[in-house]
Amino acid sequence: MTGEAEGPVLTLREPLSFWGGLDPHTGLIIDRWHPDCGCSLAGTILVMESGRGSSSSSTVLAESLRLRTGPAGIILAAPDAILLIGCLVAFELYGVACPLLALERSDWQACAAAKTIKISSDGQKSTVIASI
Amino acid sequence: MGLKREAIDDALLNGEFGEASAFAMRLLVKFGEALGAKRFIDIVGAHIDGCLYHGQVSLDFVDRLVALDGRVRVPTTLNVGSLDLIHPELFRGDEALRRDGRRLMEAHVQLGCTPSFTCAPYQLAKRPGLGQHIAWGESNAIVFANSVLGARTHRYGDFLDLCAALTGRVPEQGLHLAENRFARLVYEIEAPAGLANDALAVAIGHLIGSKSGDKIAAIVGLPRDMSEDDFKALGAVAASSGAVGLFHAVGLTPEAPTLADALLKRPSGCQPKRLKTPFSASRPPLKATQSRRSASVRRISRSPNSIGFLLFCPASSQNPVSTSTSIPAATPIRHFRRAATWRGLKPPASPSSSIPAPMSPPSCAGWKGSS
Numbered sequence: 001m002t003g004e005a006e007g008p009v010l011t012l013r014e015p016l017s018f019w020g021g022l023d024p025h026t027g028l029i030i031d032r033w034h035p036d037c038g039c040s041l042a043g044t045i046l047v048m049e050s051g052r053g054s055s056s057s058s059t060v061l062a063e064s065l066r067l068r069t070g071p072a073g074i075i076l077a078a079p080d081a082i083l084l085i086g087c088l089v090a091f092e093l094y095g096v097a098c099p100l101l102a103l104e105r106s107d108w109q110a111c112a113a114a115k116t117i118k119i120s121s122d123g124q125k126s127t128v129i130a131s132i
Numbered sequence: 133m134g135l136k137r138e139a140i141d142d143a144l145l146n147g148e149f150g151e152a153s154a155f156a157m158r159l160l161v162k163f164g165e166a167l168g169a170k171r172f173i174d175i176v177g178a179h180i181d182g183c184l185y186h187g188q189v190s191l192d193f194v195d196r197l198v199a200l201d202g203r204v205r206v207p208t209t210l211n212v213g214s215l216d217l218i219h220p221e222l223f224r225g226d227e228a229l230r231r232d233g234r235r236l237m238e239a240h241v242q243l244g245c246t247p248s249f250t251c252a253p254y255q256l257a258k259r260p261g262l263g264q265h266i267a268w269g270e271s272n273a274i275v276f277a278n279s280v281l282g283a284r285t286h287r288y289g290d291f292l293d294l295c296a297a298l299t300g301r302v303p304e305q306g307l308h309l310a311e312n313r314f315a316r317l318v319y320e321i322e323a324p325a326g327l328a329n330d331a332l333a334v335a336i337g338h339l340i341g342s343k344s345g346d347k348i349a350a351i352v353g354l355p356r357d358m359s360e361d362d363f364k365a366l367g368a369v370a371a372s373s374g375a376v377g378l379f380h381a382v383g384l385t386p387e388a389p390t391l392a393d394a395l396l397k398r399p400s401g402c403q404p405k406r407l408k409t410p411f412s413a414s415r416p417p418l419k420a421t422q423s424r425r426s427a428s429v430r431r432i433s434r435s436p437n438s439i440g441f442l443l444f445c446p447a448s449s450q451n452p453v454s455t456s457t458s459i460p461a462a463t464p465i466r467h468f469r470r471a472a473t474w475r476g477l478k479p480p481a482s483p484s485s486s487i488p489a490p491m492s493p494p495s496c497a498g499w500k501g502s503s
Contacts, residue, residue, distance in 0.1 A: 015345070015375070024187055050345045051375050055181045055269045058289030063187035078346060079167055080375070081306065082289030088162055089291045093192050 003097035005073035006118040009111065009130075010044035012036050015052035018060040018086075027069030045117040046071040047108070051080030061086030065096045073119045074100040075128070077108040101126055135164045135303065136171045144299050152202025152243075156295035163292060164303025173265055173304045178208040178297035179253045181269025182290035183240045185214040185233035193291055194239040197298065202243050205300040209248040209256065211270045213237035217249070245297070252364070254281060262386050265308055267296030271377075275367035278378040280360065282386035284308050287346075287377040307377055313387065315350035315380050315394045317343075323355055333362040337369030346375035350394040352382045 013035040016022065021031035027042035041064070051057065061083055064070035070090075074083060079102040090096045099119045103111065107128070111117060114130035121127070143149065144157040164172070182190060214233030215223055223230050241247050248256060253268070254276045260266045262282035268274050269288045277283045286306035288296065296302045306312055319340065323332055332355070340349050358381065370376040380388035388394035 017372070019186070054372065055271050055274065055287060055289045055293075056184060056186060058291055059182065059186040059190055062291070063189045066187070066189050066192075080346075081163070081167065081287055081292065084166055085159070085163060085289045085292040088159055088166075089189070089193060092159065093189065093196070 003099060004118070004120045005045065005097070005099050006116070007043050007045045007072040008116050009047055009114050010036075010039060010041060010071070011047040011112045012039075012049075015048055015050050017052045017054050018057035018064075018083075019054035021052075022060055022064060024060055024064035024067055024069060027064060027067075041071045042069045044071050045073045045075060045111075045119065047075045047112045047114075047117075049108075050076055050078045051083050055082055057082050058086035058089070061098075062090040062093075065090035065098050066094050068096075070096075070098060073098060073117070075108065075111045075117070075119075076100070076102045077105055078102055099126065101128065103128070135161065135169050137161075138172065141172050141301060144301065149205070149299075150201055150203070152197045152200035153205070153298045155197065155200060156202075156298040157301070159292070159295050160299060160301065160303060163295075164305065167303065167305045169303030169305040171304050172301045173308065175206055175265045175267050175296055175300060175302055177206050177260055177264075177266050178204065178293055179211065179266070179268040179270060179273055180208060180240060180245055180293050180297060181211045181288075182294055183210045183213045183237050183245075183249070185229065185236045186290075188232075190236050190290070191232055191239070194236060194243070194294070197294070198239050198242050202298050204244040204294075204297040206297060207258070208245045208297040209250070209253045210237070210240055210245050211249070211251050211253075211273075213249050217247075240294075243294070243298070252276075254364075259283075265302070267293050267302050269293035271371035272364070272368035274377050275371045275379065276364060278307055278313075279367055279380065279385050280363050284313075285377075287375065313378060314348065314396065315388075316347045317349040318391070318395075319349055319351045321351060321353035323353060329355055329358055329362045330365055333358065333366040334369050337366040338373050340366075340379060341370035341373030341376050344370075344374055344376060346377065348378050348380070349376070350380040350382055350388060350391060352391060354381050354384060356383070358384055 016029060016031065016034055021029060021034060022041065023030045027040045029037050029039050029041070031037055061070060065087070074087070076083070084100055087098045087100045090098060099121050101119065111128065111130050114132055116131045118129040119126060137145070141157065144153050145161070147154040160172070182194065185191070213236065215230060215237065217234070217237065220234070237247070237249070250256070251270050251272060253259070253273050260277060260281060260283035264283045266277060266283050266285045267288050268277055268285040269290060271287065274285055274287050277285050284307060286302070286308055302308065319336070321336060336351065336354070340351070363381070363385075367376070367379065370379060380394040382388045382391045382394060
């Protein structure tokens with residue numbers, strides 16, 4: 001996916017299941033058992049260790065991107081097919097680009113500690129600039 | 133290297149099977165490239181999780197496929213919808229949700245899906261068998277198909293499962309590949325006497341899900357009379373507390389007759405972690421004191437087969453898993469036990485053998501695909 005994304009970093013302390021965990025109308029985490037319940041994903045670069053839970057998370061992510069309440073980009077430490085397809089569909093149907101990257105552990109940790117992140121991608125190669 | 137396409141893949145992309153299949157194939161190609169797949173493979177069936185209404189995007193996606201005269205190319209079942217179509221009068225929600233939820237369910241049927249509307253497709257008459265490739269959505273069904281049936285599906289999300297159904301193809305990656313199905317973690321269970329299997333299954337499922345993420349676990353020491361319903365509960369809890377798509381119950385599930393089989397295709401240099409689980413129905417969880425932990429670690433590390441044993445102690449964790457792992461025997465979780473007896477695949481009693489026979493591969497008649 002080509003494009004750029006930039007935003008403040010939101011590092012989640014635990015993986016979030018978007019289905020049941022995110023209200024796509026507000027962009028807020030609504031899973032009351034999640035340690036970051038109440039945080040807003042809107043416009044953030046979401047740094048999360050891995051995907052979690054329901055395979056319906058694809059739709060909830062795509063719906064939040066349609067409503068412009070979703071994250072600007074997502075950085076994981078392991079590839080996640082469910083979140084990836086949510087991003088692909090939002091781009092295909094609405095032209096909303098939410099780049100999703102799976103990084104090596106050390107790079108992911110650097111992102112998790114950053115304040116803002118800028119992601120640029122030309123479809124082949126992605127560049128991540130993390131500001132501490 | 134890149135993602136190699138066969139003639140059928142190019143035909144799908146070029147619209148020879150219709151524009152809906154071409155649209156689906158474009159998404160599959162992007163998906164496969166992003167995940168580093170090398171080629172596409174056939175699937176024998178699909179299960180679609182996208183018929184539950186989550187918002188306008190659900191309808192926008194399927195309506196586009198219906199408008200393009202889409203038709204599934206393999207036998208395809210449907211997960212739950214937003215509405216009970218048999219008793220629509222019982223719906224008490226918003227009118228727009230009722231209308232759109234119903235429309236979404238009907239649109240999937242228009243695409244040729246079987247209106248099964250169940251999140252337990254593995255309990256339908258026809259189900260995939262050992263080694264067969266499928267594309268399933270619904271996290272509890274995915275983990276059951278992979279673990280208990282030995283079929284091969286990646287963790288497909290909404291949209292992608294339908295793309296696979298419309299093309300009969302998926303990129304070969306993830307849990308479709310044999311080398312990605314070995315265990316990276318080994319849980320040794322000390323199942324206490326008196327704890328019902330269904331309660332144990334829920335506790336183990338929560339432990340595995342919350343401690344393993346998406347890593348594959350081999351579980352040693354589960355009771356030999358674990359039923360399909362117990363595995364259903366174990367997998368469902370593991371999939372919802374983590375991202376578990378496959379587990380191996382050593383001696384019970386088809387790809388793990390022995391622990392060695394569960395670890396067989398492990399690349400050299402990759403050692404599994406061992407997590408010992410001191411479950412107990414009668415004794416309190418271990419205290420996380422240094423002395424007791426040290427003693428336990430010493431005791432375990434004397435094992436001749438020790439490969440960097442780790443001691444998992446629920447009481448030392450901040451995670452609420454500790455409350456799940458000490459479910460008292462007096463309060464077993466009963467709601468997972470169904471009235472119907474789905475216990476046909478319980479391993480045969482073989483008291484003379486130290487390793488029970490694995491579950492026999494279920495029948496796969498009818499899952500040959502349509503192409």
